[in-house]
Amino acid sequence: MxxxxxxxxxxxxxxxxxxMESVFRCWRRWAEEYGIAAEDFERVELHGRPAVEIIAELLPAEQIPGALKRIEQLEVEDVPGGxxxxxxxxxxxxxxxxxxxxxxxxxxxxxxxxxxxxxxxxxxxxxxxxxxxxxxxxxxxxxxxxxxxxxxxxxxxxxxxxxxxxxxxxxxxxxxxxxxxxxxxxxxxxxxxxxxxxxxxxxxxxxxxxxxxxx
Known part of the structure; x- marks a missing residue:
């Protein structure tokens, strides 16, 4: 065609x-740091969505800016080899x-x-x-x-x-x-x-x- x-x-x-392996590894660590229950984390779709939208489903608004900086830090640090x-x-x-x-x-x-x-x-x-x-x-x-x-x-x-x-x-x-x-x-x-x-x-x-x- x-x-x-x-x-x-x-x-x-x-x-x-x-x-994807890096994504799931970093987000799981992030969820543990923020005390998010495993069942709440598992129901959220990670792939193909902005991080801020994912975080907004899991945390109150006042925590979003700091949580966004943290997941970006984790993912950037995990890039080599990931x-x-x-x-x-x-x-x-x-x-x-x-x-x-x-x-x-x-x-x-x-x-x-x-x-x-x-x-x-x-x-x-x-x-x-x-x-x-x-x-x-x-x-x-x-x-x-x-x-x-x-x-x-x-x-x-x-x-x-x-x-x-x-x-x-x-x-x-x-x-x-x-x-x-x-x-x-x-x-x-x-x-x-x-x-x-x-x-x-x-x-x-x-x-x-x-x-x-x-x-």
Missing amino acids: KIQAEALLFDNDGTLISS VVVLAGTKELLTSLPMDRWAVVTSATRPLAEARLHEVGIDFPVMIAADDITRGKPHPEPFLLAAEKLGVDPARCVVFEDAPAGLESGRAAGMKTVALATTHDPAELVADLVVRDLSAVSAQAIEGGVEITTED
């Missing part, structure tokens, strides 16, 4: 890289013109940058939790990325592994490609579902990028 676009927008964790690049990521990104893609992540900028730098990925544009007022599944993160790249949202393709991120891309009026790296394909609503980025190739064309998928 071939898709033409002016820009490609990539989620980070679960799409370009994986830090991040792996996913199949196909570097091959795809190096084939793209630098002005035609962006990273759109629910992590804070310091954490997302640390994770990408750990695996040797440079990025032209990043939209992080620090840049937005409403996280995924709201369309704001992807709309802001399109604005930064100077591209019509309808001419963007979103690559995501999480249902909330795919919903965000759809709400922004963008085509979506789901990666079955962290969820069962049956849970993923997208224009196209692939196993990971190794099933995707791209080449620059006049005015944008042409994507070819194996799946």
Whole structure:
């Protein structure tokens, strides 16, 4: 299948890289520090959501700023050795013109940058939790990325592994490609579902990028 676009927008964790072991390790330590009962912690979805939203489900408002700083500290400190690049990521990104893609992540900028730098990925544009007022599944993160790249949202393709991120891309009026790296394909609503980025190739064309998928 071939898709033409002016820009490609990539989620980070679960799409370009994986830090899930680090994420669960750090959040469990954080929950213990804040005295959160195991059953309360287990019911909260961690993946693909801004930390501030997760914390708001577990702690009173006055504790959120300090708790947010603490989880970011724990996760940044855990980056060395806690991040792996996913199949196909570097091959795809190096084939793209630098002005035609962006990273759109629910992590804070310091954490997302640390994770990408750990695996040797440079990025032209990043939209992080620090840049937005409403996280995924709201369309704001992807709309802001399109604005930064100077591209019509309808001419963007979103690559995501999480249902909330795919919903965000759809709400922004963008085509979506789901990666079955962290969820069962049956849970993923997208224009196209692939196993990971190794099933995707791209080449620059006049005015944008042409994507070819194996799946």
